[in-house]
Every structure is written in C-alpha cells, then in structure tokens.
Amino acid sequence: NAGVTQTPKFRVLKTGQSMTLLCAQDMNHEYMYWYRQDPGMGLRLIHYSVGEGTTAKGEVPDGYNVSRLKKQNFLLGLESAAPSQTSVYFCASRTGTENTEAFFGQGTRLTVV
Amino acid sequence: GDSVTQMEGPVTLSEEAFLTINCTYTATGYPSLFWYVQYPGEGLQLLLKATKADDKGSNKGFEATYRKETTSFHLEKGSVQVSDSAVYFCALSALTGRRALTFGSGTRLQVQP
Numbered sequence: 001n002a003g004v005t006q007t008p009k010f011r012v013l014k015t016g017q018s019m020t021l022l023c024a025q026d027m028n029h030e031y032m033y034w035y036r037q038d039p040g041m042g043l044r045l046i047h048y049s050v051g052e053g054t055t056a057k058g059e060v061p062d063g064y065n066v067s068r069l070k071k072q073n074f075l076l077g078l079e080s081a082a083p084s085q086t087s088v089y090f091c092a093s094r095t096g097t098e099n100t101e102a103f104f105g106q107g108t109r110l111t112v113v
Numbered sequence: 114g115d116s117v118t119q120m121e122g123p124v125t126l127s128e129e130a131f132l133t134i135n136c137t138y139t140a141t142g143y144p145s146l147f148w149y150v151q152y153p154g155e156g157l158q159l160l161l162k163a164t165k166a167d168d169k170g171s172n173k174g175f176e177a178t179y180r181k182e183t184t185s186f187h188l189e190k191g192s193v194q195v196s197d198s199a200v201y202f203c204a205l206s207a208l209t210g211r212r213a214l215t216f217g218s219g220t221r222l223q224v225q226p
Contacts, residue, residue, distance in 0.1 A: 004156075031211070031212060031213075033213055033214075035216075040218055040219075041218055042117075042202060042216035042217055042218040042219050043157075043202070043214075043216045044216075045213050045215075048211050048213055050211060056211065058211075058213065090156060090157065092157075092214070094212065096212075098145075098164075099145045099162075099164040099206075101147060101159045101162055102159075102206075102214055103159075104149075104156040104157040104158070105156055106155060106156045107155075107156050
C-alpha cells in the first residue's frame with residue numbers, strides 16, 4: 001500500500017548543480033502536483049499535471065521544470081540550483097472526481113549551499 | 114484568486130484543554146474545504162473535509178463546520194492530547210480547473226502533559 005512515494009528523501013546540492021526529484025503514485029490518479037513548503041508560508045504550488053503528457057505552471061514555477069511521461073510518475077527538475085530553492089518539496093496526487101482529497105508523499109528536504 | 118488565512122501559531126495548550134484553530138477563506142464559487150495535519154518529519158495527512166455549506170467534517174475527535182456566511186472552517190477539539198502535537202493546515206480546493214489545494218500558512222500546536 002505505497003500511495004505516493006518520493007525519492008530522494010534528503011539531498012544537499014551546490015549552487016548551480018542540477019537534480020531531479022521523482023514522485024510515483026500507485027493509485028491511478030489523474031492529477032499530480034509539486035509543492036514547496038517554507039516556514040510561515042504554508043505549501044505553494046510549483047507545477048501540476050492533469051493527466052499523462054500534460055503539465056502546467058503553478059504559483060512559483062521559476063527555476064523548475066516538470067515532466068509526466070507516464071501517468072504514475074511526475075518528475076520535478078532543477079536545472080541550476082540556487083540557495084533560494086532550499087525547501088521541503090512535497091508531491092501530491094488526486095483523482096479527477098470532485099470533492100476528493102489529495103494524497104501526499106513524505107517529502108524531500110533539499111538544501112542548496 | 115483563492116486564499117486561506119489561518120491564525121498564527123504556535124498554540125500551546127495543556128493536555129485535555131479545548132482547541133480552536135481559526136480558518137477563513139476567499140474563493141469564487143463553493144470550494145471544498147480541508148484540514149490536513151503534519152506530524153514531525155512526515156508528509157501531510159487528511160484530517161477531515163467538508164464539501165458544501167453547513168457540512169461538518171469530523172475525525173479523531175476533531176470537528177470543523179463549513180460556514181458559507183462567514184467563509185470560515187474553524188477546527189475544534191474538546192480535549193487535546195500530547196499526541197495531537199503537530200502542524201495543522203487549512204486548505205481549499207476549487208471544483209474546476211486544476212483542482213489544486215490552496216493552503217493556509219499552518220498552525221503549530223504543542224500540547225504539554
């Protein structure tokens with residue numbers, strides 16, 4: 001009963017390095033999201049996808065890219081990491097049915113030095 | 114755009130005290146409303162939800178009522194326990210479009226024995 005799985009759980013990057021965060025869900029959900037969590041700011045939407053092969057920008061997309069080549073996977077990429085991207089990243093998924101809740105992964109704690 | 118405002122924390126209570134965490138929202142139409150809880154080092158878990166006006170969501174002794182006239186969804190619990198110590202997030206979800214959750218900034222609850 002995996003639900004939403006994020007890898008890695010922790011990562012330290014140097015400024016300018018690149019990395020990809022992987023989110024995998026086994027619930028056949030249509031919608032997937034990437035959020036970042038910063039102290040005192042709640043969770044803010046970075047990018048989202050409403051189905052395989054589709055992606056769209058959220059509120060804070062700058063510096064990130066995403067891909068959804070398979071329905072169960074949603075990848076978040078940082079091409080050139082900056083200290084301002086130090087955060088905890090959460091992936092979430094939900095069905096396309098109205099009024100359903102989103103399910104969250106355990107988070108990835110990223111530090112950019 | 115949609116927004117959620119929560120009371121500032123941290124909230125510190127003694128065990129068996131009454132809890133209220135205020136939440137108000139701004140949204141077009143009639144969104145679904147949620148409370149999520151985040152325990153230390155973990156992802157977000159759904160605590161309860163309400164999908165239409167006057168609905169009451171409840172779970173684990175927590176309750177919240179969808180008040181359309183005051184655009185509020187306050188979280189209450191009659192008697193808190195040490196194990197309730199966590200960060201609580203109020204969130205809303207529009208019924209159309211990307212259906213992403215919009216979060217409040219979170220309220221940290223600390224319950225002392």
